[in-house]
Amino acid sequence: MPDLASRVTAVFAPDGPLAAADGAFCPRPGQVQMALAVAQTLREGGALVAEAATGVGKTFAYLAPVLLGGERALLSTATKTLQDQLYGRDLPRLIGALGLPVRTALLKGRSSYLCPYRLELARHEAPASAAAARELARIERWAQATATGDLAELPELDERSPVIPLVTSTRDNCLGSECPRFRDCHVARARREALAADVVVINHHLFFADLAIRESGMAELLPAVRAVVFDEAHQLNETGIQFLGRQLGHRQLQDFARDLLAAGLQHARGLQDWSALAGGLENALRDLRLAAGNPPSSPPGGNARLRWNALAPEGVPEAGWLAALARLQAALESIAAACEAVQDAAADFPRLLVRAQRLARLAAHFAQPATADAARWLEVGLYTLQLTESPLDIAQTVRERLLGIAPPDSSDPSDSPAPPEGQPPFAAVGEEDPFAPSAAPAAPRAWVFVSATLGDDAQLTWFTRPCGLEGAARILRVGSPFDYARQSVLYIPAPAAFPRPADAAHPAAVARLAGDAALRLGGRTLVLTTTLRALRGISQALAERFRGEGAPITVLAQGEYPKRVLMERFRAAGQSKAQGCVLVASASFWEGVDIPGRALQCVVIDKLPFPPPGDPLIEARCRRIEAAGGSAFAAISLPEAAVALKQGAGRLIRCETDTGALAICDTRLISMSYGKRLLAALPPMRRLADEAQLMQALDVLAVSEA
Template sequence: MTSLQEAVRSAFGPEGVLAQMDEHYRAREGQMRMADAVAQTIERGGSLVVEAGTGVGKTFAYLVPALLSGERVLLSTATKALQDQLFARDLPQLVGAMALPVRTALLKGRASYLCLHRMELARLDTAAQDRQVQRVLAKVEVWSRATRSGDLAELAGLDERSPIIPLVTSTRENCLGASCPHFRQCHVNLARREALAADVVVINHHLFFADLAVRESGMAELLPTVRVVVFDEAHQINETGVQFLGLQLSTGQWQDFSRDLLAAGLRHARGLADWAQVAGEVERAVGDLRLAVGPAAPGTRLRWTLQVPESLAPDAWNAALRRLSLACVQAMEALDVFSGASPDFARLCERGSELLARLGRFAAPCAPDVVRWVEVAGQVRLVESPLDIAQTMRSRLLAAPADEEGDDEWPTAPPQHARRAWIFTSATLGDDPGLTWFTERCGLQGAEILRVESPFDYAAQSGLYVPLNLPPPADPAHSAAVARLVGAAALRIGGRTLVLTTTLKALRAIGDELQARFGGPQGLEVLVQGDWPKRRLMERLREGASHGGQGCILVASASFWEGFDVPGDALQLVVIDKLPFPPPGDPLVEARTQRIEAEGGSAFRAYALPEAAVALKQGAGRLIRRESDQGILVVGDTRMVTMGYGKRLRRALPPMRVLESPQDFDAALDALTRTSTKDPIWP
């Protein structure tokens, strides 16, 4: 046994540091297995993929060996909220208990930090803003004089959807860099400097892959000096990676360019050019592009396999692209005259060139190894994406040091002789022993695989119910039937219910039905995603009926399927409206399906079914978060029982007790209302 493994086992032992931190600590066999495997990988290098079920304690299982190794460590999490938790709670707790001389740093993307220059510009432009925006800006200005980090997460009460955020943060496009008058005080640069000087750096997946794509935010300097890289919530890295390793161009980028062009012109060269006309031409060209796309529903993705996206008129589309190009050229000609007068003008010229280059790429035919589409949301977005990150991972990150000679990309090994250690972990990485759902998409077929089961007694703590009297998922009456089932069950247990939907249409239908039923002041409170900020919705569900309030039902989709923790009595019923298969009309899904079929495989078995199994497992994971939790999972899709593939999906779920009939379901609901959460609800 190596010295690091010995140190790790000692830390997890009965007299170890974890026992000293918490008098209720007890050694868990699964946590020890994972920590031991992480220690081995750190010592010898290579890749380790660990699926660690809920309750294993995976955070400490990778943190303890990483800290004890003495190596420089990069920790990447799925979200900024998890990043903050790791940096502010878990790391300080362990570092303090171990008395290690370790410097830690938190590094986020630009949009998380206050930009002093952008705030100054926003202040000058307040006459054009409403009073609410001005009030929030005033709060930001007061906070800006006290903050050291500039991390907007410090600012209590700031809604993540606030329109003030893009006004007071920078982007890669509009950052002035060393030419900025506030360069020395820049919060982004301060965070990067601290990261470069730290022993342990906490980032998020978005920053990692954005940096891998553009090598712009400090990671190009940071990664070569790090020997241990840990991806927590690693199941998200493929979908995060493809967002950044492709190409995007949005109407929002053009509008930002137009707005900044007008502001800079009026500020530095008022009266020397018709800035309103120049900026207005860009805006009008953006409007033409929107008109060419037409009135598509939000969330629509238009396939783009030929020269023009599907269902769009070629003449209108091509004319819109030409007008946008011409408007940008005219803007750059106006800017070029004054480029030496201000850093703002010089940077705007560079932005114009970048926008034109991207527009030219989208005007050319699509490469055979990527997929292209137009996405309609609050803005129109042109997207070109690889199908997965496997090739990038193999060639740019996981390659052996000998393969890197003469490569001008990131070096993939630190100066030390030992290979870098890559640790990938999550509670959900696949539904087969080889975790192929994860490893194939991420180029990790040669990695060591470890699966550690949850220590929870799911059969005693939880039940699975598939109601067979519901209409088929394709039936228009399905959502209303699910809402009736949810309403009746939630009323019996006093709320404590989370409904996870697979589509926004179902989200709205089920939410409306429940809000109509419980609309009175004496009923349950029904919350629907989108009505409030996400953070507030989470806090309200966790609060439950405490302090004499109403019980609560939350109807949500998308991001609420994972990373959402409600332990205890506040959540005891999770309802999934239907099986979460990938949307068949999505261009990325279609391209992945076609690739599998072209290689002679079954797209349903190799892609759709594993995707559904992993998503189902993630959604079910919201229910039982602690050893004392109890609850019921309802899957409102009869295919779970009637179709042969339902067995595979059921195997992907935790080993819950199956509730065979409505009577079993009713009895389980009754047991939830009359028992303490300290005792199992079923013998």
């Protein structure tokens, strides 16, 4: 039988199964190169970090060796949307083309699945609004027919809907096998299917939830898995630190108070004063919010993020803050004592007891100074607050937990410190660690990390260093097959021809340029901003320009509708000759947006995407670099900007037939010495000398698509 490398190569051959199944398939040397590297990693074990530029076909490049290798595998993506795409489109296509008898399963977190028991409870609560009542009724009708309980089956349900927490469970309020509707539990069913599957598709959030708090049920699944692939791995560090840190927030405590009151009145009425206990917690939470004050830097309608390098956050009186934390801890301890006294009354109370104890430990933890290897901050809104402590990266966790590389000073496991109070240990005493590397020397576990953007240097240190893979993984970089010099142009305004990014006139100038581009193309223009303030300013200027009935351009702005709706409207406008569209967006639209063809032909970026100033996590990372004698700007700010810029530019050319123009409205690319490094990170597009040439290029694009 041919070895794995030979079989993988045959899949991508001109006369191979992919070509037979898809008439549009064309062989790509980079795709084969990456697939063979993945096959080698599956055979030998260890870690592979692969940066595959747009157009390589990285998904099939890792799927083919995984499927042909015949080993159980775990595939992790960055978002639930990409997870659905991988499970519902890419995997079935390749499995069908290869004719393999492979069992696949999709596994998401609890918040993605309907909880029948929580739905029953929600029926007895008065909806917060008429809209919430309609959404709840829609979910009830769907619940009668769904087989999976996956809320993604309801595309009209806004992911921000306040109804979702009412009809889904959390680790805190799930009753497990003691739930009266456990036989109908969609989460339990999804986990059983995952245990029986050959290939399981998860997401990064779920992976790290299990790594930190054993939430996803992979303790049984992972020991039998030989390969783990992280797609869109550039998000891994930021996702991981969310789960490896600690959070204590307003919603978390309010949900607990609500669950406590509901369970107490339903199952133990008269045994404790549940109203007083829940009210005492809410009063303590209110006192903590008042102790935080009203920071003058708080943006209108938004949250202020306060540094927290001492016992109290910056600008918050220490005595009042610590006293409020102590009252919160005392309220939680009183609730814990009450739940312990009635824990035999119903299954809810033992779980409420555990929640109260954990929250009390968190309150006590945040009353102590943060450690040097963590960043701590406080987010304060008008009525809300969130206390957060985060590790600076996931390097130690990846090296010790995934790769099995012991720290230099830990010769004896018994010398390892106990986990901090309030933080659950990664593995309970006497419990097998499912994430530990395979003990079988002949078949070590394979870890594959892939993305289109992982750094701007040969060793991809922007990714490998914070993820603990520097010096511990094979590195592969595969260039794009696209002919960028033919398919695209790049315009950067000269310093004398455009306002500087810090000038008040800059947003208006960006809006004018984007509006001129949209007029020439009949829409088909995406504006990516680095801040929400710029998003508002640019979108308002464009809306003013194209205001009125019969305007040739519709202006869409992030936040007006859910992302899915915005993308559908933008794509539809791109196919229409009657009404053009320009979309102004920030944050999540810099990546994960795939609009091939004529619907998108111009991308305008307002500024270089440097990390936001004042971010406590970024500041803590910079302090660590500078304390070691390094340059925080060179080690953090420039690589962050380069990766984000590559992501934003990557929205333009998505296939071999795409054509378009990229305009980066930041004159620092020309005027500052570091501009050369950032330009080198971009695809090799044809440079334009001035705005007149840009408009001529757009006119050519418009004619060619007419």
